[in-house]
Amino acid sequence: MSIKQVGVVGAGVMGTGLAQSLAQARFDVILLDISDDILSRARGEIRKNLRLAKMLDPQAMPESVDSVLSRITCTTEAGGFGAVDFVIENVVEKWAVKEQVYHEIDPICPPHAVFAANTSAISITRIASATGRPSQVLGMHFMNPVPMKPMVEVIRGYHTSEQTLHTARELLTTMGKSCVVVQDMPGFVSNRVLMLTINEAVFLLQDQVASAEDVDTIFRSCFGHKMGPLETADLIGLDTILYSIEVLYESYNDSKYRPCPLLKKMVDAGLHGRKNGRGFYTYE
Ligand code: NAD
Numbered sequence: 001m002s003i004k005q006v007g008v009v010g011a012g013v014m015g016t017g018l019a020q021s022l023a024q025a026r027f028d029v030i031l032l033d034i035s036d037d038i039l040s041r042a043r044g045e046i047r048k049n050l051r052l053a054k055m056l057d058p059q060a061m062p063e064s065v066d067s068v069l070s071r072i073t074c075t076t077e078a079g080g081f082g083a084v085d086f087v088i089e090n091v092v093e094k095w096a097v098k099e100q101v102y103h104e105i106d107p108i109c110p111p112h113a114v115f116a117a118n119t120s121a122i123s124i125t126r127i128a129s130a131t132g133r134p135s136q137v138l139g140m141h142f143m144n145p146v147p148m149k150p151m152v153e154v155i156r157g158y159h160t161s162e163q164t165l166h167t168a169r170e171l172l173t174t175m176g177k178s179c180v181v182v183q184d185m186p187g188f189v190s191n192r193v194l195m196l197t198i199n200e201a202v203f204l205l206q207d208q209v210a211s212a213e214d215v216d217t218i219f220r221s222c223f224g225h226k227m228g229p230l231e232t233a234d235l236i237g238l239d240t241i242l243y244s245i246e247v248l249y250e251s252y253n254d255s256k257y258r259p260c261p262l263l264k265k266m267v268d269a270g271l272h273g274r275k276n277g278r279g280f281y282t283y284e
Pocket of ligand 1: 118
């Protein structure tokens with residue numbers, strides 16, 4: 001299948017990076033979110049990141065910033081998805097919100113369109129059940145920040161067809177990315193491990209075993225990680241971490257996934273990490 005137009009649902013941390021990467025790979029992008037304010041912030045962010053990318057490596061980005069941006073259309077109306085070939089969904093990590101989105105877009109998108117869920121933990125088979133095209137639904141767990149991360153965790157749901165996986169691989173190749181394909185279980189490979197690690201790091205902080213800086217320094221200096229677990233949590237977003245660990249807790253009914261009360265408290269206090277300037281650290 002030849003992919004020309006890609007629908008991106010959600011213009012937050014992930015949707016913004018995805019829209020940029022897809023437009024740089026010369027796909028036409030329709031970026032959907034619930035308000036014009038969110039969309040105009042996303043467009044501004046993409047413009048800023050493209051300018052920076054061009055300044056740092058002009059050869060890697062021969063096109064002008066405006067030319068890349070001209071391939072991104074922002075909308076608050078799902079009706080704009082009438083001609084998409086591929087959809088990548090990036091709304092908040094809550095089943096009720098995602099389910100509603102799939103119910104809305106399924107009847108609008110062309111029958112051939114593939115749906116990729118960029119979820120952190122929700123079962124792809126469950127997501128597919130909210131559509132009338134389960135064989136054309138898969139998980140594509142992009143890493144953050146999307147334009148800089150070359151690897152994607154691709155998840156095969158119960159009904160995902162070989163053709164769907166093939167189409168997804170083609171899209172990723174055009175974006176200059178590779179993938180590892182895994183089977184569907186909540187959290188997949190990456191977040192079954194990462195979310196537990198981050199949650200336990202927050203327990204360390206809550207138990208006053210060490211400061212955030214010291215926790216992260218141990219992971220960076222002793223294990224050679226580029227970032228410690230609490231810095232990583234700030235990058236992902238503490239709200240997204242909490243929702244993901246809640247999904248894991250509910251999915252496995254296993255107490256090892258119980259969210260740390262300090263994490264809940266920080267999210268309730270509006271400390272969402274880098275995206276709003278305050279998390280375990282503060283940002284400009
Ligand atoms: P975010 O909170 O930054 O953005 C979510 C966006 O979804 C918001 O802009 C919100 O307005 C929008 N949204 C909510 N309801 C909507 C609707 N009905 N229609 C259209 N848009 C709607 O979250 P994020 O970090 O971008 O995460 C998005 C998804 O990607 C989540 O499922 C998350 O688990 C997953 N994910 C996140 C990361 C990460 O590092 N942040 C990495 C991989 C996957």
